Amino acid sequence: MSTRRPEHRLPEDELELVSQQEQEAKQQYRHHVYVCVGAACLSAGSADVQARLEAEVAGRSIAGGCAVHGGGCRGLCVAGPTVTIEPDNVLYGQIKPDDVADILDNLGGQPVERLHRPTDKPFFMRQQRIVLELAGKVNSERIEDYLANGGYTSLIKALHEMTPAQVINEISRSGLRGRGGAGFPTGLKWRTVAKAEGDVKYVVCNGDEGDPGAFMDRSVMDDYPFRLLEGITIAAYAVGAQQGFIYIRAEYPLSVKRVQNAIRQARKMNLIGDQVVGTSFNFDLKVRVGAGAFVCGEETALLASIEGQRGQPRPRPPYPATSGLWGHPTLINNVETFANVPAIIRNGAAWFAGIGTEQSKGTKVFALTGKIAHSGLIEVPMGITLREIIYDIGGGIPNGKRFKAAQTGGPSGGCIPESHLDISVDYEALAEIGSIMGSGGMIIMDEDTCMVDVAKYFMKFCMEESCGKCIPCRVGTAQIYHLLEKITQGAATMADLELLEELCDVVKHTSLCGLGQAAPNPVVSTLRFFRDEYIAHIVDGHCPTGICPLQTPQNAIEES
């Protein structure tokens, strides 16, 4: 256990004091208005709403007082910009600056009917928030507010009451698995790094979020980066790392800004840096910005990128856990994985293990999008059925259309057809039907979506993002793409279909990294459940949804 620095007032007491002062300062105000300043709401104009709120609050007297904060995402992105009133827990949506007066007039009374988004609806009730528990309810840019809401108590508990081995045990017993896609047991990975030989060790947070239809990790980094920092710091203590990196994709400038700000504030409070909260544990954290390459989400490519090189993967083993950054043992986990850690340390492994299924514990955050009524960011317990997600939380398919498939795992994943709507959303069940949990993109498709076209879309993405290092991926993805194009143009034969299946098999089994190995998944999965659509294109020269521009003799005549 760590040895303490002799001092008059203990550092954790100082933090407690900051937390108390913040709570007292907050108690001076009867009302707290949190304006969502996540990227989605910002783009919908939340900065103007916040400015108007601040001006109006300054200009009028409100009984009991009112404070305005920039807060995080409540997940109902379709209703942005959103505003949350605490402690009354009133949520408003689609707020314009001109709505501000009405909102302030009704503080403490009946919510403004026309703007109100009741939170007792299934969209909220069926969710369970662990990772996002404080999102929308704490200030995204002030560590004091995070502290006042119980932030950093887990780090202090870990540093003062637990040995690194005990922390690892707790994570192992919780059953937490990696949220980056593959679901590797987190405790086991931590133990491997802790046991690896060497004095220099690193912790890396994967914030590359490459799935082209997903934004879960961004929300954690934007909304309460402090939570992420706390998780990473606990991990560093557990594995014995002195230096950490958070790798954030270049497309997320707001995340970069918020995380950098959080690091600065944490350093000031001695929550990272030398002798963290008065112990002998030293840990520093830096941000590295990606530069637009999907493959850099793959762990060995990501490490190459941090080293300033082209982001190309290398064969494993050796795994980063034994030989990572500059050859040193390196722990690499996803943003959401780290964000779970403080809750596990605070509430205990048994609590976490009590949520979810036999082998998939806890919750999963999804970006629920596509042909769905309530699009947004949701967090659900593992084991919930897909039907519950789509119909209870998501509000079903709009425009009276029929559900066709849900796509998870993006370019590495697969689709789930209507016949499997009652599937339990957990790692094993999804893998069994040829999809994957993935990092959290969940795109709902209706009867108007052509599944061959979707497969072609993902293959184009993989082809363009292939780093070119290994031939099966570089050449194979291009060949598969061209075959799919041939099919969607109505120029393919059944022999092409056979070739397509064979190629998928080759690329899957011979590619160097996960990008190529998983690239055929969307094709294989759509072939499994929607083979008739492929056949329709090939044999009947007809796209059942009318999406594909088939070059049949019929079309050629019509065009001319």
Add this chain to the structure above:
Amino acid sequence: MRISTASPPNDDKRWRIVNATMRRHGYQAHALIETLHTIQETFGYLDESAMRYAAASLHLPLSRVYGVATFYNHFMLKPKGVHSCVVCVGTACYIKNSNHIVKQVERALDVVTGETTADGKISLSVAHCVGMCWLAPVLLLDDEAATDLTPENTVDKVEEWVAYVNETT
């Protein structure tokens, strides 16, 4: 800590910003991507003299710098227009026909994706999910999302914006 004796391509004061990044990383090879980011943020793109300067300062062969600069999509070797037009082709947008939007925007701007208009004003690019999937298909005109977009009204919306851009700059 290594040092660098290379001197900047010209006496533009902004090279100091670039130097600060390299110094912070002790002119180590791993500072390359951070350095390129700083150059692009400062000058808008990476020209040959900038890449040569980064190579000399970080003690790297020029091929390594060029290799990294061309590997990552984010780095631009040509100047960008002052205005940007971005079509989202993420999954949610794609299934709402964003590929048709791309074609219409290319038509309206008379430029292909990845390029800048002849007058150098507007750059057209695509993105894979800009995180506004509920608005899909999403078209960002200088970071502002065009609403209620369809392939049919795309050309009008873009032309309207171009007229506004031409008026104001």
